Amino acid sequence: MEFKDLEQIIISQSQEIAELRAEVAALRKTQSAAPVFKSLSDPTPRTVAEVEARWQAVGGPHNYVEAMAKNAQLSEARHYEGLED
Known part of the structure; x- marks a missing residue:
């Protein structure tokens, strides 16, 4: 596996984590009441x-x-x- 492949995996996982965090924040807003x-x-x-x-x-x-x-x-x-x- 090349460095560019690893870099791309990290970038895609970082984006997925950011999306999940946004989803959790949205759920927390709707469910907190x-x-x-x-x-x-x-x-x-x-x-x-x-x-x-x-x-x-x-x-x-x-x-x-x-x-x-x-x-x-x-x-x-x-x-x-x-x-x-």
Whole structure:
């Protein structure tokens, strides 16, 4: 494989990444207003933006996927400690 071939692969992957980032940003805009999250302790529906803001306020993850993964870990830990059903 020649350098030009590798360069072309990198350019095409960079373009694909940029397109995916734009798609994620657009989805985040449209979905951030929809209630998507309820916890066992507080059944109030939360939006993506609210969850992200809550986590950022406590210095937690800075995106929704990380926040949901962290919440799942905390919920599992509480379950095993007998703090949550």
